[in-house]
Amino acid sequence: MVGRMATVSGWVETVRAHKNVAFVMLRDGTGVVQAVVGRKDVSAETWERAATLAQEACVLLAGTIRADPRSPGGFEMGVSGIDVAGASDDYPLQPKEHGVEFLLDHRHLWLRSSRQRAGLRVRAEVEQAIHDFLYENEFVRVDTPILTGAIGESAGALFETDYFGQRAFLAQTGQLYVECACPAFRKVYCFGPTFRAEKSKTRRHLTEFWMVEPEVAFADSDENMDLQEAFVSYVVRRALERCEKELATLERDTTALEAVVPPFPRISYSEAVERLVAEGHPFDWGADLGAPEERRVSSWFGKPVFVHDYPKSAKAFYMKENPADPRTVLCNDLLAPEGYGEIVGGSQREDDHGRLLARIREGDLPEEAYGWYLDLRKFGTFPHSGFGLGLERTVGWITGRPHIRELVPFPRTINRLAP
């Protein structure tokens, strides 16, 4: 490579032009290389081109690769020719601090910046790791519909649209469908975008986010948690192994991530409430844990923690009643450490037709919409469990970023539909 003639195509990050030499930092999509243009080494026309290159112009550089300790990275290109393929006048983003609104308005350009590249590369690695883990563990991927007439968990937070005169909704979960595929393949999962019309304005919420939802026949709630901790540990390990550079760019302290190995601590909802009260944090048994309570619980442990067996009233209709304590259901949340909060929600599913129907009626849910879901309990019902892992929250935690909107290429939040 050193000493050879080469051409590099890419985009100009910065230009530092002096009287007799100019330095061009060129991003080719895999990395950034320093290109050096010496005034005496090139034609007057090429020199003029180099000196006036604009930020983010697309160029083709011809030259020789050489080692030089003065170059960042130790190598650089000595340029002999420049071809400007795409000019870039008045590029709006500067290599400096910008406000959130400005950056999000320019998301289509912001993607090019180094931290955004790092975050999105980790996202891509995590997505790949998710598929690899599940594939290696003999899960079959089942793609579930985005347009649906059925309701997911609760009616309030659905985006509604018109479907040739019928009411349709954007899926807020693929779970009910993936349960149907369980008797076909035993271990299945879906992975795709989901939609919540919640008017949440926090660093942990998007209206469109990606969720992976495995579902396993004959798994009980404990085995469900076993799978979750193996899964999350695998994904974190993959990010550590294959995204070292990106995590360094993001200045992520990886020591906390190194600790993410099975087993994860497990604490029941009731135990958590007891301990909260004992610590002088008043809390009534029966309500769902709020964000402050979750933060407190996860602060007791140095790694992700399962909180399991919540009160029935705080959870979704499809969760199986806990035989040991019928006030509760067999479910779990997985709370990420360092204040990142809930990244997984899982449960053993109610497999008894009568009980499931009763829960649907108690919840005032549209019974007719769940007919096909109830059929699963009529034709060869079976114990099964599953969970949903939020991709952006997980990647936000792994990368240590303060807001999950940076971990999706084009975030959809309550006030943003463009770009």
Next chain:
RNA sequence: UCCCGCGUAGCUCAGCUGGUAGAGCAGACGGCUGUUAACCGUCGGGUCGCAGGUUCGAGUCCUGCCGCGGGAGCCA
């Protein structure tokens, strides 16, 4: 829906108890020993979010509205 905070140059911000608009970056031009978000100099650049009000005088004080951010609730 509720609570808190912020809207000043293209961008990031400063602007005191009210006295008539500023810096850095970006841009243009010039200078410059291999720079690391280079540096130095010159120049152009403003309906201080909008609408009212108080005042001799409002970027500054008051009211309403709009926009944005963070949090709560709800959730992954």
